Amino acid sequence: SCNKDDDQPAAPQTLYERLGGKNAISAVVDQFIANVAADPKMKRTFQPLLDDVAKGNTARVTSLRNNLIDQIGQASGGPEKYMGKDMVTAHKGMKITDDEFNSLVADLVASLNKFSVPSKEQGELLSVLGGLKGQIVNQ
Numbered sequence: 578s579c580n581k582d583d584d585q586p587a588a589p590q591t592l593y594e595r596l597g598g599k600n601a602i603s604a605v606v607d608q609f610i611a612n613v614a615a616d617p618k619m620k621r622t623f624q625p626l627l628d629d630v631a632k633g634n635t636a637r638v639t640s641l642r643n644n645l646i647d648q649i650g651q652a653s654g655g656p657e658k659y660m661g662k663d664m665v666t667a668h669k670g671m672k673i674t675d676d677e678f679n680s681l682v683a684d685l686v687a688s689l690n691k692f693s694v695p696s697k698e699q700g701e702l703l704s705v706l707g708g709l710k711g712q713i714v715n716q
């Protein structure tokens with residue numbers, strides 16, 4: 578083409594862009610939290626948070642939600658900056674098992690499926706988050 582704007586290949590889209598940006602990530606996180614709250618395998622570790630919500634205190638779940646949106650946003654190449662605890666500190670003393678970790682990932686996948694996130698993008702996101710497993714399990 579003679580149009581110089583067409584000479585460059587399109588910039589590759591970041592995972593963040595392919596996921597649909599902050600609004601789409603927020604919707605996935607909200608459904609993910611709903612799945613976790615309803616998952617009997619998450620009861621052991623999330624009971625304190627569920628108790629707060631039952632008492633009408635949503636500050637803790639809101640903070641978790643916003644931290645997850647920032648964490649996924651940052652990890653996928655978006656402008657968000659994760660300001661929460663590091664993963665070891667956030668999960669210290671919980672003694673999270675492999676089985677519990679896998680159940681939480683399944684709750685996330687169910688949310689990604691609900692929003693029809695393609696398997697390529699699911700795989701990329703799970704690979705980033707899966708890399709954190711060693712900091713989360715058995716702490």
Ligand code: HEM
Pocket residue numbers: 619622623625626637640641644645648660661662663667668673677678679681706707709710713
């Ligand atoms: C890749 C997997 C995971 C990621 C990315 C992740 C991320 C996070 C983040 C960002 C926080 C908030 C940290 C803060 O407050 O500063 C958090 C807290 C927490 N996580 Fe995880 N987590 C993962 C796996 C798990 C698993 C497998 C469990 C349990 C089975 C778990 C249970 C919790 C609990 C109970 C909290 C504290 C919630 C509260 O009461 O405020 N997490 N996690």
